[in-house]
Amino acid sequence: MRSKHLAAEKKASGSRYTALRSRRLPASALLDKRAVLAAIVLAAAIILMVLFSAGIGTMRIHPLDVLKVFAGQGQEVHKTVVFQFRLPRIALSLLVGASLAASGAIVQGMIRNPLASPDLVGITNGAAVAATSLIALTGGAASVRWLPLAAICGAAAAALLIYVLAWKRGVTPLRLVLVGIGLSSALSAITSVMVIASPLRIAGQALVWLTGSVYGAAWSGVLTLLPWTAAGLALAFVLARQVSAQQLGDDIAVGLGSRLQLQRLALLALSVALAGSAVALAGGIAFIGLMAPHMARRLVGPAFGAALPVAALCGGLLMLAADLAARTVFMPTEIPAGVFTAAIGAPFFIYLLRRRRSSP
Amino acid sequence: MTKLTASNLSLAYGRQLIIDNLDFAVPEGRITVLIGANGSGKSTLLRALARLMKPEAGAVLLDGKDIAHTSTKEVARKLAMLPQGPVAPEGITVLQLVKQGRYPYQSWLQQWSEADERAVRAALEATGMTPLAERPVDALSGGQRQRAWIAMTLAQGTATVLLDEPTTYLDLTHQIEILDLLYTLNEREGRTVVMVLHDMNLACRYAHHLVAVKDRGIYAQGAPGDIVNAELIRNVFELDAHIIPDPLYGTPLCIPASQARRAQERQAAVPVHA
Ligand SMILES: Nc1ncnc2c1ncn2[C@@H]1O[C@H](COP(=O)(O)OP(=O)(O)O)[C@@H](O)[C@H]1O
Ligand SMILES: [Mg+2]
Numbered sequence: 247m248r249s250k251h252l253a254a255e256k257k258a259s260g261s262r263y264t265a266l267r268s269r270r271l272p273a274s275a276l277l278d279k280r281a282v283l284a285a286i287v288l289a290a291a292i293i294l295m296v297l298f299s300a301g302i303g304t305m306r307i308h309p310l311d312v313l314k315v316f317a318g319q320g321q322e323v324h325k326t327v328v329f330q331f332r333l334p335r336i337a338l339s340l341l342v343g344a345s346l347a348a349s350g351a352i353v354q355g356m357i358r359n360p361l362a363s364p365d366l367v368g369i370t371n372g373a374a375v376a377a378t379s380l381i382a383l384t385g386g387a388a389s390v391r392w393l394p395l396a397a398i399c400g401a402a403a404a405a406l407l408i409y410v411l412a413w414k415r416g417v418t419p420l421r422l423v424l425v426g427i428g429l430s431s432a433l434s435a436i437t438s439v440m441v442i443a444s445p446l447r448i449a450g451q452a453l454v455w456l457t458g459s460v461y462g463a464a465w466s467g468v469l470t471l472l473p474w475t476a477a478g479l480a481l482a483f484v485l486a487r488q489v490s491a492q493q494l495g496d497d498i499a500v501g502l503g504s505r506l507q508l509q510r511l512a513l514l515a516l517s518v519a520l521a522g523s524a525v526a527l528a529g530g531i532a533f534i535g536l537m538a539p540h541m542a543r544r545l546v547g548p549a550f551g552a553a554l555p556v557a558a559l560c561g562g563l564l565m566l567a568a569d570l571a572a573r574t575v576f577m578p579t580e581i582p583a584g585v586f587t588a589a590i591g592a593p594f595f596i597y598l599l600r601r602r603r604s605s606p
Numbered sequence: 607m608t609k610l611t612a613s614n615l616s617l618a619y620g621r622q623l624i625i626d627n628l629d630f631a632v633p634e635g636r637i638t639v640l641i642g643a644n645g646s647g648k649s650t651l652l653r654a655l656a657r658l659m660k661p662e663a664g665a666v667l668l669d670g671k672d673i674a675h676t677s678t679k680e681v682a683r684k685l686a687m688l689p690q691g692p693v694a695p696e697g698i699t700v701l702q703l704v705k706q707g708r709y710p711y712q713s714w715l716q717q718w719s720e721a722d723e724r725a726v727r728a729a730l731e732a733t734g735m736t737p738l739a740e741r742p743v744d745a746l747s748g749g750q751r752q753r754a755w756i757a758m759t760l761a762q763g764t765a766t767v768l769l770d771e772p773t774t775y776l777d778l779t780h781q782i783e784i785l786d787l788l789y790t791l792n793e794r795e796g797r798t799v800v801m802v803l804h805d806m807n808l809a810c811r812y813a814h815h816l817v818a819v820k821d822r823g824i825y826a827q828g829a830p831g832d833i834v835n836a837e838l839i840r841n842v843f844e845l846d847a848h849i850i851p852d853p854l855y856g857t858p859l860c861i862p863a864s865q866a867r868r869a870q871e872r873q874a875a876v877p878v879h880a
Contacts, residue, residue, distance in 0.1 A: 262740065265718055265723065266718075267718070267719070267720070271715070272715060272716050272719075273715040273716060274715075274716055274717055274718045274719050274720075274722075275717045275718055276705075276717060276718035358695070360696065484714055487709065487712065487714070487717070490706065491706060491709055493695040493698075494692070494694070494695070494703075494706060495689075495692060495693065497653075497658050497687070497689040497692075498687075498688075498689065498692060498706075500657070500658055500678065501656055501658065501682065501686060501687040501688075501689075502682055502706060502707070502709040502710060502762070503677075503678045503679035503680075503681065503682030503683070503709060503710035504678070504709065505678060543696070543697055544697075547697050547698060547699060547702065547742075548695040548696065548697050548698050548702075549698070549702045551717075
C-alpha cells in the first residue's frame with residue numbers, strides 16, 4: 247500500500263483515531279494514534295537500551311562510540327566486541343522477547359484470561375521435557391546442536407496433545423486451560439525426574455536451559471530465529487481481527503460470523519510457532535509472555551491490532567533489560583536472564599492475581 | 607427483509623431432548639417475545655435460531671436456505687444475536703466494542719470503510735451511547751453496558767436481531783429503557799426483534815407476537831391480548847393468576863396468586879382506574 251493512495255481523514259470518530267482509506271483500492275484501516283505513540287516511545291527506548299547495552303561489559307564502550315561503530319566508523323576493537331559478541335546477544339534478546347510476548351498476547355486473547363501465558367498450552371513444558379531428555383540421554387556438547395529442534399518439536403507435540411485431549415465437538419477456552427494445566431504439571435514432573443536422575447554436570451546444563459538465557463548467542467542463532475519471529479508477527483497481525491472477535495466470547499464471535507474452531511486452531515499453532523522457536527533458542531524464559539501483553543493492554547487497551555505490536559515491543563524491551571542485568575549485575579559472573587524475568591514476573595503475577603480477586 | 611423459520615426442529619444436549627419437532631416462523635418486522643418457565647428451552651431455541659447450536663434434526667432456514675449450510679459471515683449480515691450476560695474484555699472502550707459489530711463486513715484489507723463508520727455512528731446514536739463512546743465498558747452502569755452491547759448488535763446492520771434476556775439484572779427503570787429502545791428500533795427501522803423476557807407483564811406490553819414455550823414445543827403463540835389468560839399462565843408457569851388489562855396500555859397484566867397468603871386475606875376487587 248503506497249502512501250499516496252491513502253487519504254487520511256481527521257474527522258474520524260473520536261480524537262484517538264484516524265481513518266485511513268485508499269481511493270483506488272478497497273482498503274481501509276482505523277489507526278489508533280495512542281498505539282502509534284506508544285510504539286514510537288517503546289522503539290525509542292529500545293534503541294537507547296541497545297546503545298547502552300552494547301557498551302556495557304568487561305570492556306566499557308561509550309554509547310557515542312557504539313553509535314560510531316554502527317555507522318561503520320570507530321576503533322577495530324570496539325567493532326569486534328560490539329558486532330561479534332554483544333550485538334548477536336542483543337538481537338536475539340529482542341527477537342525472543344518479541345516472540346514470547348506476541349505468543350502470550352495471542353493465548354491471552356484466545357483464552358480470554360489475562361493470567362494465561364504460552365506455558366498454559368504446554369509450550370514451555372513440552373519444550374523442557376524434550377530438551378532435558380536430549381541433554382540427559384546424549385549428555386553434554388553433542389546435544390547442543392540439536393537442542394533447538396528438540397525443543398520446538400517438544401513444544402508442538404505438547405500443544406497438539408492438549409488440543410486433542412481438549413477436543414469435544416470443538417475446543418473451548420475452559421477445557422483448553424484445564425487440560426493444559428494438567429498436562430503441564432505432568433510434563434514438568436517428568437522434567438524434574440530427568441534433572442534429578444542426571445549426573446551433576448549434566449543436571450547443571452539442563453537447569454541453565456530450563457531457566458533460559460541468551461548466553462553465547464551468535465549471529466547464526468539470530469538468523470535462525472529471525473524468520474520465525476518475522477513471519478509469526480506478520481501472521482499475528484493478519485489474524486488480529488480474529489483475536490479481537492474471540493475476546494468477546496465464543497457465542498458472540500460466532501454470531502459475528504467468525505469461523506471459531508478453525509481460527510482457534512490457527513491461532514494456537516501460531517502461538518506455538520512463536521513461543522516454541524523462542525524457547526528453542528533461549529530456553530525456558532519465564533513470564534515475558536505473561537507480562538508484556540498485560541503492559542501493552544494497560545498502554546493501549548485490548549483491541550488486538552493495537553495491543554500486538556506494542557506487546558512485542560514491550561517483550562523485546564523486557565528481555566533486553568533482563569539480559570543486561572544477567573550480564574552485569576554480578577559481573578564478571580553471568581546469571582541466566584531467565585532468573586531476572588522470573589524475579590520481576592513472579593511478583594507481577596501475584597499482583598495480577600490479587601488485583602483480579604479484589605475486582606468483581 | 608429476511609425470513610427466519612424453524613422446520614421440524616429438534617434440539618438436544620447429549621441425550622436430553624429440549625425442543626422436539628418444532629415448526630415456527632418468526633414474524634417479519636415485528637417484536638416476538640419468547641416466554642416460558644426456567645429451563646423450558648427458550649435460550650436453547652434462540653441459540654439454534656442464531657446457529658450457535660446444531661440441530662439434532664430439522665433445520666433453521668434463513669431466506670429459505672439452511673442456516674447450517676450458509677457461510678457464517680453471510681448469516682452474520684442478516685442476523686445478529688446478543689446472548690445472555692455477555693462479558694466485555696477488560697478495558698475495552700464502547701467504541702471498540704461497537705466496532706466489532708462490523709466484523710462480517712470487514713476483511714484484512716478493508717478494516718474501516720465509510721459504511722462501517724456510518725453504521726457505528728448510527729448505532730451509538732440510536733442507543734444514546736455517543737457521549738460515552740470513549741469510556742471503558744467495565745466502568746459503565748449495568749444499563750449503559752447493556753446499551754453498549756445492543757449498539758454492537760445494531761452496528762451489525764442486520765434486519766433481524768435476537769436477544770436473550772436483555773433486561774436481566776437491570777433495575778426497573780433500565781428494563782423499561784432497554785425495551786423502549788428496542789421498541790423504537792422496530793418502529794423506526796423495521797427491524798425484526800426476537801427476544802426472551804422473564805417479566806410476563808413487560809413481555810405482554812412490548813410483544814406484537816408472544817410465544818409460550820412448554821413441553822419441548824410451543825404451547826401457544828399470537829398477540830398477547832389474544833392468547834394470555836389464566837389458563838395459559840397456569841399451564842405454562844404452573845401458577846394461579848388473575849389477568850387484568852394493563853391500566854396504561856390495555857395489554858394483559860398478570861396478577862399472580864400467592865400460596866402463603868390465604869384466600870380470605872385477599873381484598874375485595876379494587877377498581878383499577880383509581
Ligand atoms: N450447555 C448445556 N448442557 C446441557 N444441558 C443444558 C445446557 N444448557 C441448557 N441445558 C438444559 O436445557 C434445558 C433448557 O435450558 P434453557 O434453554 O437455558 O432454558 P431457558 O432459557 O428456557 O431457561 C434446561 O433443562 C437446561 O438444564
Ligand atoms: Mg435462558
